[in-house]
Amino acid sequence: MPSGPGSRPLRVRPVPGILLTSDASAESKSEQIAAEIRDAIRTGQLQRGVLYSSRELGERFGASRTPVREALLRLADLGLVKIERNRGARVLGPDGRGVVELCSLRLLLEPPACRSAAAVMTSRDDDLLAAELAIMRERADAGPEYFAADERLHDLILRASGNLRLAKFVAELRQTLALDGRLSVPRYQPVETALRDHGDIVEALRKRDGVAAERAMRKHLIRSADLLVANTSEDNRGLVGEWRRWIDVAMPSGEQLTF
Amino acid sequence: MPSGPGSRPLRVRPVPGILLTSDASAESKSEQIAAEIRDAIRTGQLQRGVLYSSRELGERFGASRTPVREALLRLADLGLVKIERNRGARVLGPDGRGVVELCSLRLLLEPPACRSAAAVMTSRDDDLLAAELAIMRERADAGPEYFAADERLHDLILRASGNLRLAKFVAELRQTLALDGRLSVPRYQPVETALRDHGDIVEALRKRDGVAAERAMRKHLIRSADLLVANTSEDNRGLVGEWRRWIDVAMPSGEQLTF
DNA sequence: TGCCCACTAGTTGCATGCAACTTGATTAGA
């Protein structure tokens, strides 16, 4: 194939689903591939602990090694894969310790962000939040649409907080966490509980009651993460203890855990 | 016959388990270049708002476009440059809004991490912290050694907290902030104040008094960021207000600001 | 004069070439 001097037919691979953002070419190939690799890890098409070469991934996703490498570098930064020099990229397994770290970070950031949002959000944010909540209630079957709305709702709140950097970082955390969590949480967390939690958060925000919104978000995060950590396959004793410790760190002294 | 006609001398492999200790080539060229570009931005050799091509940067740093591109992608993720398609990479200016966002994130994360560290740190951490504090006191001229020790001290605490992901993220924040901050802070913050702050933090940690350590860290961060935000060249009114708002968000209800 | 279009210079994004490195299998030797 190096012989063809003329125009090679650009190999356009039919992208397997996922949302096609506005313009196809606006997103660089490396970004597309990063997203595809993430999805492949999530669905198990790429197995944890296994080494993959950039050539193999390139063939699988219809690209050359360069954009694949760029995607892998990005994913390595996010902690999803580990690049081993001259060996390949290893998909990292669901690390119980990592799950606790991610959950702790969310717990430290999202409740205060919620409080901040209550102080500066606009009525337009109210409408957007209500819309997502409505979708969640409609699609209460815990399908992909439900989770997409969940995702957007959290993101709306974070962006309404006024700290875009915070919003971006927590979005990354959520993406990484979803790799481990999405498979297990819906089985253990009743949808109605999650719906009630989100309803409480949105309601408090609508009233611009920052303290209540913060508390509701904290409750929601703790409840979700509790299940996540408890059902991590590894040794749970130390893990659960560590997670409880971070709850303690993140909890204001006066507030009580009431479930 | 196969008596090694082209034997290269590098073939010596005494023990299969030995890994190279901090070999220079252990760090990839793209990482080196990312660091060099960051330094060049800090020192002003690369000017804010200006477009640079990867070829130019490659020549300046002695590499081809590929590792430069990888470095730029990484820096773009960190928010230091903006890659404009088919145009180049623009060095982003010191955005006042961004400074507030970065400071707010540190304020939300580092004090709780401090409290966590007090709960799980070991006597070895005590020694390391004391060593860095001693260096800071020796090099109280606010030179690079002083700031390096400052940096390491903060990092030690964060890693002692037990949440490596948090430590890594805050380290990134600090790196980015240093671009805007390091030039201005030492001129405004008296070294003895900073020394006292750090002394208080380390002392509280030594006593394993998490609450005091958390408070001391919060005080230190607020004091530093106050100066940083106040001296940002842009319109300060809104900026300072925003920063005060985040202090409020991050402050436990009972605690008072006492300077 | 003023407007439009093609052209040129320059850049990215992706594909590919190449040397160094890692590792498992094979072969020579004791």
Place this chain on the structure above:
DNA sequence: TCTAATCAAGTTGCATGCAACTAGTGGGCA
């Protein structure tokens, strides 16, 4: 038989080639 050196296959990391794209310029035309 068992050990150790050697080879071969495969991979990365970096360099380079190439088509597509952008923006600014100058000339032609109304």
